[in-house]
Amino acid sequence: MRVLLTTWGSRGDVEPLVGLAVALRGLGAKTVVCAPPDEEFVTLLDRAGVPLVPICPTVRSVTAGTKPPTAADAVRLASDLVSAGFDTLAAAAGGCDVLLANGMMAAAGARGAADRLGIPYAYACYHVRGLPPRKIARDMNGQSVQDAADKAHWEQGRKAIAMFAEALNSHRVAVGLPPVNDFLDYVYTARPWLAADPVLCPAPSDTTDLDIVQTGAWILPDNRPLPQELEAFMAAGEPPVYVGFGSMATSSPRDTARVAIEAGRAHGRRVILARGWAGLTAIDDADDCFLVGDVNQQALFPRVAAIVHHGGAGTTTTASRSGTPQVVVPQIGDQPSWAARVAELGIGVAHQGPTATLDSLTAALTAALDPQTLDRSRAVADTMRTDGAAVAAKLLLDTAGTESRPTAL
Missing domain, CATH: 3.40.50.2000 (Glycogen Phosphorylase B;)
Known part of the structure; x- marks a missing residue:
């Protein structure tokens, strides 16, 4: 056939x-x-x-x-x-x-x-x-x-x-x-x-x-190991926050990265920043941010504290299967619908609008990092096919x- x-x-x-x-x-x-x-x-x-x-x-x-x-x-x-x-x-x-x-x-x-x-x-x-x-x-x-x-x-x-x-x-x-x-x-x-x-x-x-x-x-099953440098970063402290927008381009990659890193810092969290098509990069030389390219999200997402992403179908599914709370910052197309569903299920937060500010992302992470959101995320993950x-x-x-x-x- x-x-x-x-x-x-x-x-x-x-x-x-x-x-x-x-x-x-x-x-x-x-x-x-x-x-x-x-x-x-x-x-x-x-x-x-x-x-x-x-x-x-x-x-x-x-x-x-x-x-x-x-x-x-x-x-x-x-x-x-x-x-x-x-x-x-x-x-x-x-x-x-x-x-x-x-x-x-x-x-x-x-x-x-x-x-x-x-x-x-x-x-x-x-x-x-x-x-x-x-x-x-x-x-x-x-x-x-x-x-x-x-x-x-x-x-x-x-x-x-x-x-x-x-x-x-x-x-x-x-x-x-x-x-x-x-x-x-x-x-x-x-x-x-x-x-x-x-x-x-x-x-x-x-x-x-x-x-x-x-x-x-x-x-698509992904059996790739995480890079050794990333494993070392993960082991050096509490679970970080992952931030990535996949294939989405942003109007100001520098501002997007700055808001993500500073919002993580506001919660005392380190950040794993995915470059993506927007070309996100670190804003300073501090050791609380780790930059990644294409990485095994199936292996990484269950090990982070929260996942900030754009709400694409694949990323939302992988994040939801991981049992980790999410913050969805939708950009285009069906992404606002995915964000709304994440919020409806209680497994994360739907950010209002495509551009996060330090205040808005910090507030969203506050809700995502709540223990009740984690419990709900794990419960929903167990029901997924x-x-x-x-x-x-x-x-x-x-x-x-x-x-x-x-x-x-």
């Missing part, structure tokens, strides 16, 4: 697919991942022994430039991703039995590639905000919307349709396929997959026109072996 998995996004989009690829390999399937060729993604897939087919530009070249992407840039990228689906993805999927795409950025082109080859297709997302905004769209055309977040989700979906639909249909017609009338039905399918832990991100219960498959989060990738791998292979072609999950 051969499987193609694809996404275009940050490490939080790529790493779960690698986890799924490893689970598929354990069941005897040959798996290829199509993903952006950022250096850290290449290293990640190489370490897991999963073949990578690069697709479109690096994410960092688009998101971490000197200027934010414009609307014209977004339209051009959407067109390029659809083109890649009909070219790069279609070539990589030759001989494959099923194709799975994560997220809107890759899904339109991926579905086109699957149709072109006549193989089953599945759409997966890591948060409910990645599900089709059908119910919300009906509300918008009727009387009201549920709340501001639902309205924003519907608007995001509407803009995505405008960006991708024209490019998709022009490519379909060019290869002899009929145009698509309902973009949402086509890309999301009637049976989308939700690759998120049910405790952290439960599937909506009021959806009548979708058969949502919640597999649990796709975790660890078999999401295995569940999804078996389901994907079962589908590939039983469904007629062409079709969609």
